[in-house]
Amino acid sequence: MSKKILIIGSGIAGISSSLKLKSYGLEATIIDKGNFIGGRIGTREVKIRNKTYYFYHGAQFFNAKSDNFQKIIQNGVNKKYIQKYGSFSPPRYRGYESMRNFLMNLSQYLNIIQNAKVCHLIPYNDKISVIDNKSSIWQTYDGVISTPPAPQNIDLMKGFPTLKNTLKTASYDSCVALMFFFDKEPKNVPHFFDYYNKQGILSWMAAGSSLRFWTAHANATFSNKSLNKDRILVKNEILSEIKKIIYPFEENLKINFHSLQIWKYARVTKVSSGPQIDPKFPIAIAGDFMEGPNVESAFISGEKAADLIYKRLQ
Numbered sequence: 001m002s003k004k005i006l007i008i009g010s011g012i013a014g015i016s017s018s019l020k021l022k023s024y025g026l027e028a029t030i031i032d033k034g035n036f037i038g039g040r041i042g043t044r045e046v047k048i049r050n051k052t053y054y055f056y057h058g059a060q061f062f063n064a065k066s067d068n069f070q071k072i073i074q075n076g077v078n079k080k081y082i083q084k085y086g087s088f089s090p091p092r093y094r095g096y097e098s099m100r101n102f103l104m105n106l107s108q109y110l111n112i113i114q115n116a117k118v119c120h121l122i123p124y125n126d127k128i129s130v131i132d133n134k135s136s137i138w139q140t141y142d143g144v145i146s147t148p149p150a151p152q153n154i155d156l157m158k159g160f161p162t163l164k165n166t167l168k169t170a171s172y173d174s175c176v177a178l179m180f181f182f183d184k185e186p187k188n189v190p191h192f193f194d195y196y197n198k199q200g201i202l203s204w205m206a207a208g209s210s211l212r213f214w215t216a217h218a219n220a221t222f223s224n225k226s227l228n229k230d231r232i233l234v235k236n237e238i239l240s241e242i243k244k245i246i247y248p249f250e251e252n253l254k255i256n257f258h259s260l261q262i263w264k265y266a267r268v269t270k271v272s273s274g275p276q277i278d279p280k281f282p283i284a285i286a287g288d289f290m291e292g293p294n295v296e297s298a299f300i301s302g303e304k305a306a307d308l309i310y311k312r313l314q
């Protein structure tokens, strides 16, 4: 069966949709507005004296409890682009040498276009017409899977009220991520700090690809309140909290600010309810908002959307 299929978003949901379609013999094109693959599995690269280091300012690790995702992870572990992270139960994993490397390996045979934002989707006969800001030409697809976070996805679904209604039922917390680095490798600082449901303004703070390069995630209460605050104030508040935590372990470390990333739609707090595919047109939605607030759920949701589109196109 030869069909022209578009997937919007090169996050894990977009990649898993495309892989599943490929397993049915269907090739898709993925279009993403960002510079890099991965969406909220964010990787920021720094080069110092010809060595490359990575901050993980989005997802820090992922679980693999479901069969299909476990197979993907085991394959990555065997091929050495995924590693076990720490000694947690259930096990946690990270991409190696970076989170981005995991996604690049997973998608190496997929057709992905970055830096192109899909602006409009409209029903057209029994198909979907799409325009993006890179090609600026309307193109018609036999099937579409749309994976941006629910509030951004809603903007694309004006012609598909059923999917719009499904998307409206999801909600998110924001997350402010502050990337920082030490002047030298710490000797006495643990690799991560978990503040989930504890007092203070942080929820998690951990080293990236090296013990010198760290990301601190502010908790939902602080992050939601910070969206419209002055960024310098937000940065200073988080930095002073980081210093309070680090200095009791090692007081002579220099803490250098790298950058701040504000994820407006970071963690799903309410999963969508409603159909995942339009009742009439060959368009489906996928992402964490359909299944749960993590990488593995987004992966599962992408596979489900691919199954629905495949059946619709039979």
Ligand SMILES: Cc1cc2nc3c(=O)[nH]c(=O)nc-3n(C[C@H](O)[C@H](O)[C@H](O)COP(=O)(O)OP(=O)(O)OC[C@H]3O[C@@H](n4cnc5c(N)ncnc54)[C@H](O)[C@@H]3O)c2cc1C
Pocket (backbone or CB within 6 Å): 008, 009, 010, 011, 012, 013, 014, 031, 032, 033, 034, 038, 039, 040, 041, 057, 058, 059, 060, 061, 062, 063, 116, 117, 118, 119, 147, 148, 149, 152, 175, 177, 217, 263, 265, 266, 267, 286, 287, 288, 289, 292, 293, 294, 295, 296, 298
């Ligand atoms: C700070 C933070 C920490 C997290 N920590 C963890 C963790 O430790 N473990 C875990 O399992 N999960 C974690 N998560 C959640 C996890 O990252 C997400 O659930 C998962 O990555 C979502 O994947 P997705 O494919 O559904 O969406 P996304 O990754 O958001 O992908 C959507 C893609 O769509 C693109 N896009 C949007 N609009 C358009 C458009 N109009 N045209 C083209 N492209 C478009 C975006 O650029 C993006 O790449 C964290 C999330 C955040 C933000």
